[in-house]
Structure formats: structure tokens, C-alpha cells
Amino acid sequence: MTPEQTKAAQQLLAFYVDAGVDTPLGEEAIDRFADHPPALPQADEYRSATKDTPVVSRKPSTDAIARPAASWRPAEAGPAPPAPDTAAMAAREAAKSAGSLEALRAILAGFDGCALKTTATQLVFADGNPQAQLMFVGEAPGREEDLEGLPFVGRSGKLLDRMMAAIGLDRSKAYIANIVPWRPPGNRTPTPQESQICLPFILRQIELADPDILVCLGGPSAQTLLGIKDGIRKARGRWQAYHTGTREIRALATFHPAYLLRSPLEKRLAWRDFLAIKAALAQRI
Numbered sequence: 001m002t003p004e005q006t007k008a009a010q011q012l013l014a015f016y017v018d019a020g021v022d023t024p025l026g027e028e029a030i031d032r033f034a035d036h037p038p039a040l041p042q043a044d045e046y047r048s049a050t051k052d053t054p055v056v057s058r059k060p061s062t063d064a065i066a067r068p069a070a071s072w073r074p075a076e077a078g079p080a081p082p083a084p085d086t087a088a089m090a091a092r093e094a095a096k097s098a099g100s101l102e103a104l105r106a107i108l109a110g111f112d113g114c115a116l117k118t119t120a121t122q123l124v125f126a127d128g129n130p131q132a133q134l135m136f137v138g139e140a141p142g143r144e145e146d147l148e149g150l151p152f153v154g155r156s157g158k159l160l161d162r163m164m165a166a167i168g169l170d171r172s173k174a175y176i177a178n179i180v181p182w183r184p185p186g187n188r189t190p191t192p193q194e195s196q197i198c199l200p201f202i203l204r205q206i207e208l209a210d211p212d213i214l215v216c217l218g219g220p221s222a223q224t225l226l227g228i229k230d231g232i233r234k235a236r237g238r239w240q241a242y243h244t245g246t247r248e249i250r251a252l253a254t255f256h257p258a259y260l261l262r263s264p265l266e267k268r269l270a271w272r273d274f275l276a277i278k279a280a281l282a283q284r285i
Contacts, residue, residue: 084193087113088200095200101130101208104201108181114197116190120182121146126205127153128171133281135175135211136160137202138256139220140190146183151176156257160217163257163270167278175209177202179224195224207245212284214242214249215277218256226251232259233266237273239280250280 001009082090090113098104105125111117124141127150136152144154152160164170180190180198190198202225206214216222219232226242228235235253242251254273255266 082113084197087197091197092200095204098204098208101126101205104204104208108201111201114180114182114194116180116182116184116194119185122149124149124151124178124181124183126175126177127151128175129173130175130209132173132175132209133212133284134169134173134215134277135177135206135209135213136215136217137206137221137225138176138178138217140178140180141183142187142258143183151178152257155261159257159260163274166271167274175211177205179221189220195220199224203245206242210244210246212249213277213280214251216251216253218259219253221256222253226253228253232256233269236269237276239276252277252280 091111094107094111095104098107105123108125109123117123120141124145138151141151142154142156145151145157151157160176161170164174179195179202181201184190184194206225214225216225219228219235222228222232222235226235226240228240232253232255236255237252240251240253241248252273255263255270260267260270
């Protein structure tokens with residue numbers, strides 16, 4: 001292949017890995033339930049068998065479609081995750097037992113009720129100062145966050161840093177987390193079941209951090225934590241009451257930095273929200 005074709009192939013493979021693809025498929029159907037499937041050919045055997053074979057484009061015959069070809073069997077899978085209702089109940093009990101943020105992190109690391117844990121690289125728990133007055137909560141980690149184990153470290157995280165700096169803050173003066181602490185494959189949106197399973201953990205995390213001001217970054221975060229039914233453009237900029245379990249604090253919804261990267265004209269509205277955050281913090285000093 002030419003260097004350009006090699007680079008394109010590498011980028012395609014990287015996309016497949018990010019999307020969670022882990023099983024190769026051939027041109028013929030595979031009977032994955034066969035009792036004694038033939039062994040998969042070794043790489044050397046495959047290369048020698050195909051070395052002088054020209055590549056031709058063909059449609060599979062009707063025989064090939066009708067006859068399953070058992071040439072590969074997947075490895076034995078681990079135990080299936082519990083049903084969503086069972087997992088959510090287990091999450092509530094586990095989160096309730098955490099007496100500190102360190103304990104909550106350890107409980108999350110050992111929690112197997114969310115299937116996202118099996119596809120993510122690592123747990124993305126939090127960043128910043130847990131004693132800060134201000135807490136940001138987003139939706140879920142992305143690729144860079146999954147690799148580094150910290151929330152908001154990719155492009156949207158860099159924008160969040162600049163937004164905080166514009167009102168005189170940095171990560172030492174804020175606490176940052178996500179509703180879902182594991183990256184969904186391909187950066188897809190977490191399913192409602194995944195969010196509900198993880199919800200008890202972020203609720204307990206907010207309760208233990210006990211900030212004075214909670215900022216929901218993006219519509220999913222605002223809908224999950226504040227019960228807002230409106231779209232984020234209509235809901236943003238309005239102060240809400242959030243009950244931590246021990247007291248009531250002020251909460252505000254604003255745009256997610258990833259959305260602002262796609263819609264830069266909305267930064268003017270986000271700037272108003274951050275000025276409101278600055279004023280609210282000044283009242284508590």
C-alpha cells in the first residue's frame with residue numbers, strides 16, 4: 001500500500017477500536033454455537049495460502065449463505081452484568097455506604113453493575129478540589145478522559161479551563177465530575193439505563209463534596225440532576241434549588257463546552273452564565 005493508504009487504514013482501525021469493535025468478521029457466515037468448530041488458521045498458514053492468490057471481487061454463493069462455516073469461536077465471556085433494575089438497586093446501596101469521596105471512588109472501582117466498565121479503559125472519577133465552593137458536572141468522559149482518567153481534559157476540557165480563567169478560577173478552585181464515570185464506546189450518548197445505574201454515585205459524590213454552587217454542563221446533566229424538561233437553550237441561566245441530601249444549594253445549567261465548540265456563537269450566552277457564577281461566588285466570600 002502507498003503511505004496514504006497505510007495512514008487511512010490505521011485511522012480506520014483506530015475508529016473501529018474507539019467504537020468498541022473487538023471481533024473480526026469474514027465473508028462467510030460463522031456458526032458460533034457449533035460444538036467442535038475447526039481451529040482458526042495460524043497467521044503463517046494464512047500468509048502462505050494466500051501469498052500467490054489474486055484478490056477477486058465476488059458475491060458469496062447461495063451454498064455459502066445456506067451453509068454456516070464454523071471457523072472461529074469467541075472466548076468464553078465473563079458473567080453477564082445484572083439487569084438494570086438490579087444494578088440500580090445495588091448502586092444505591094453501594095453509594096449509600098460511602099462515607100468519603102475516597103471510599104466512593106473505591107466502591108465505584110469495584111462496581112460491576114454498569115456494562116460500560118467492561119469497554120472503558122479506566123474509571124474517570126473527578127478532578128479539581130473537592131473542598132471547592134463550585135462543582136461542575138458533565139455527562140460522560142470522552143476518549144482523552146478515558147485515557148488519562150480525569151474529566152474534561154480534551155478539547156472541551158481546555159475550553160472549560162479558559163472559561164473558568166475568564167472569571168478568575170482554575171481547577172484548584174472547582175471540583176469536576178460526570179454523571180457517568182466510564183466512557184461509552186465511540187463517545188456515544190449513555191443510554192437512560194446506564195445513566196440511572198450511575199446516578200446514585202454522582203448524587204452521593206455531590207453530597208460528599210457539598211459545594212455551595214452546582215453547575216450542570218449540558219442538557220443531559222441538567223435533566224438528570226435538576227429534573228429540567230426544557231432544552232438546554234431555554235433552561236440555561238436560571239438558578240434552581242438542588243437538595244444534596246443534607247441541605248439546599250444553588251444550581252445553574254449552562255452549555256456543555258463540547259457544544260460551544262460546535263456552536264461558537266452560543267459562547268456569548270455561556271459568558272453570561274459564568275458571570276452569574278462569578279457573582280454568586282463573590283456573595284459567599
